[in-house]
Amino acid sequence: MTTNTFFTSLISVVADLSMHMPPEQRYQRLLQHLRQTFPCDASALLKLEGRHLVPLAVNGLSEDTLGRRFIVAEHPRLARIVASDQAVRFAADSDLPDPYDGLIEAEDTRLLVHDCMGVTLFIDGEPWGVLTLDALSSGTFDDIDPVQFNAFISLTAASVKAARLISSLEQRVSYATRTLIKKNADHGLIGESECMRTLRNEISIVAPSELAVLILGETGVGKELVAQRIHLESNRADQVMVYVNCAALPESIAESELFGHSKGAFSGAISERAGKFELADGGTIFLDEIGELPLSIQAKLLRTLQNGDIQRVGSDRQIKVNVRVIAATNRNLQREVANGLFRSDLYHRLAVYPMHVPPLxxxxxxxxxxxxxxxxxxxxxxxxxxxxxxxxxxxxxxxxxxxxxxxxxxxxxxxxxxxxxxxxxxxxxxxxxxxxxxxxxxxxxDGTSDTVTDVSTIPSIPMDFKDAVDEFQRQLVQQQIALHQGNRAAAARALGLDRGNFHRLLKRLDI
Ligand SMILES: Nc1ncnc2c1ncn2[C@@H]1O[C@H](COP(=O)(O)OP(=O)(O)OP(=O)(O)O)[C@@H](O)[C@H]1O
Ligand SMILES: [Mg+2]
CATH class of the missing domain: 1.10.8.60 (Helicase, Ruva Protein; domain 3)
Structure with missing residues (x-):
């Protein structure tokens, strides 16, 4: 491309990128322009987050690339690019593996990248991220004019800076939270669908408040991850988040686990012990599987939520705690309330801000x-x-x-x-x-295998009716436990049984 044509096209790129649009779209458009200017089979813009490079936009690469997090130290080509302040080009016969091998969506069946270059983007003197260009044929980048390439890189840095400024104005997230989020890039909620964007938006609205949050959703949707995000984006992000799995708390020890006990409160209480609420003082407590909490403990929890104080088992002293509560369940709590299995007053205390995590x-x-x-x-x-x-x-x-x-x-x-x-x-x-x-x-x-009886599970040898029914129940229960990766509470729910009945059934069937 002649210098004149190049700069004329650059001006139209600048005009296009200056329009108002969300950052992701700006990055995507930038890559489209890059690919038109410097022909290649794939390009990507990645942001440096701690030790990871996180793709913000990709062009010509398989869609799942956007969900990948590249650990710089484990990708030698990316590590070389990050370590350099110049564009880095890799020889066609370089034996360093390319992070995009197998991910380029080309018409032909070649999977290996043969020409590859990348450059670190510096913003305000700091390395911000990386731009990469890949081609399946070697020699594709031989004719790139370094002056034109550098001009494009400066433009990229300027667009990223603009997008960053706009989004930081739009999102007013506190500094402490942002640094923590950076440190916890592994805990990111992946998803760009409309419902996940809405969920992220709700998180950013409710997190900085002190409201109790009730996270609802089917098993495995990411409720725990949502709870972590709420804590990380809250003003308590630099304090602890204490995790309590209510399903794993037998009634006999639940009270002492949550509220602590004094010495001699019961046999085995050989010393004073603080409960989870005291440990969470100043921070957040995450009550996971809240639907499994025994009714007697629900009453005590309600008192803590109302008055902000706790009492250790065996002690009269009231201890003030300042704890934000996040709870989660995959049960239908409203139905549990209607069936008398969950206290309605506690439900209303917790459900100040109910948040639904959508199924996959x-x-x-x-x-x-x-x-x-x-x-x-x-x-x-x-x-x-x-x-x-x-x-x-x-x-x-x-x-x-x-x-x-x-x-x-x-x-x-x-x-x-x-x-x-x-x-x-x-x-x-x-x-x-x-x-x-x-x-x-x-x-x-077709969504039927969980519920429809498979005839092969019915024993073909004649046997006593009761034994046959027991055998069928055993197989059904084992199938559900396996389907829920060993989570018995979830298996019980899937079968529409309450916890007590389910445990009795397991005992009777000798599972
Ligand atoms: N949006 C997401 N992005 C990345 N990983 C996710 C996402 N959602 C869920 N996961 C991962 O899926 C797994 C299950 O998520 P999680 O434990 O939070 O589910 P859950 O809703 O609490 O399930 P359950 O009701 O069975 O306890 C975890 O390994 C989590 O990291
Ligand atoms: Mg969970």
């Missing part, structure tokens, strides 16, 4: 973003060069109804990664996951 099947293409993040993690754990999904696998993931939500996706991909990483596949470097490696069976895809 309603989150459109977020499935692929999440898949990208989980594959990247598995890749590191298994020491693989690249784990990717083929088109059929992506379609299968998008079509499935995910009764176990994000947790099910995470587990399914871990299994698929393990199965696909056979010795023979490992040698090829890039491991492609096809539908055959995913445990998504047509039967489970």
């Amino acid at each position: 099947r309603c989150r459109e293409k977020d499935v692929l973003l999440l898949a990208g993040a989980f594959l990247e993690k598995n890749q590191q754990h298994l020491g693989l060069k690249k784990l990717r999904l083929d088109t059929g696998a992506k379609k299968a993931l998008l079509d499935y109804h995910w009764p176990g939500n994000v947790r099910e996706l995470e587990h399914l991909l871990s299994r698929a990664a393990l199965k696909a990483s056979t010795q023979a596949n490992r040698q090829s470097g890039i491991i492609t996951i096809s539908p055959a490696y995913l445990d998504i069976t047509p039967a489970s895809q």
Whole structure:
């Protein structure tokens, strides 16, 4: 491109990027312009967050790339780019693995990147992120004019700075929170679907308030992650968040766990002990699976929420605590209240701000973003060069109804990664996951397998009616426990049984 044509086109790029638009769209447009100016098969803009490079926009790369978090130290090419203040170009025969091998969406079947360059973007003198360009044919970048390339990089830095200024004005998040969020990039809520954007927006509204929050949603949707986000974006972010799993608290010790006990309060209380509420003083307490809390303890919790004080078991002294409460459950608490299993006054105290985490099947293409993040993690754990999904696998993931939500996706991909990483596949470097490696069976895809009786579970040998019914119940219960990854409370709910009955059933069936 002649210098004149280049600068004329640059002016129209500047004009386009100066329009008002959300940051993600600005980054996306920038990459489109980059690809038109410097022909390549893929480009990406990544932001440096602690030790990770987080993709903000990609062009020509598989959609799941946006969900991946690249640990700089584990990607030698990215590490070289980050360490340099100049554009870095890698030789076509460089044996350093490319972070995008297998992720370029080209018409042909080549999976390896053959020409690759990248540059660190500096904003206000600080490294902010990285811009990368990749091509499947070697020599693609031979003709790039360094002056034109540098001009484009300056423009990129300027657009990023503008987008950053606008969003920091729009989001007035406190400094303390922002630094903490940076440190906890691993805890990010992945998802760009409309419902996830709404959820993130709700989090940013409710987090800085002192209101109690009740997080509702099916099993595995990410309620715990939402609770962490609320704490991290609250004014208590630099204080503790104490986690309590109410489902794991037998009634006999629940009170002492939550409120502490004095010495000699009961046999075994050999010394004074502070409870979770005292430990959380100044911070947040997260009462997970609140629907499982025994009724007697619910009354005591209500008193604490009303008066802000606690009493250790065996002591008369009132102790003032300043604790923000976040609770979560996958039960329908309103129905529990109607059935007399949950106190209505406690429900109303907790549900000041109810927040619904949407099921995965309603989150459109977020499935692929999440898949990208989980594959990247598995890749590191298994020491693989690249784990990717083929088109059929992506379609299968998008079509499935995910009764176990994000947790099910995470587990399914871990299994698929393990199965696909056979010795023979490992040698090829890039491991492609096809539908055959995913445990998504047509039967489970139509959403009926959990509920419809499989005739093969009915014993064919004649046996006593009661024994046959017991055997059937045993299989059904075991199937539900397995489906909920060993979470008995969730299995009980799926079968519509309350906790007490379910435990009795397990005992009777000897499970
Ligand atoms: N949006 C998300 N982005 C990234 N990871 C997620 C997201 N949502 C959930 N996860 C991951 O999925 C798994 C399940 O999430 P989590 O434990 O928060 O679910 P839950 O709603 O509390 O489930 P349960 O009701 O069974 O306790 C976790 O490993 C979590 O990190
Ligand atoms: Mg949970």
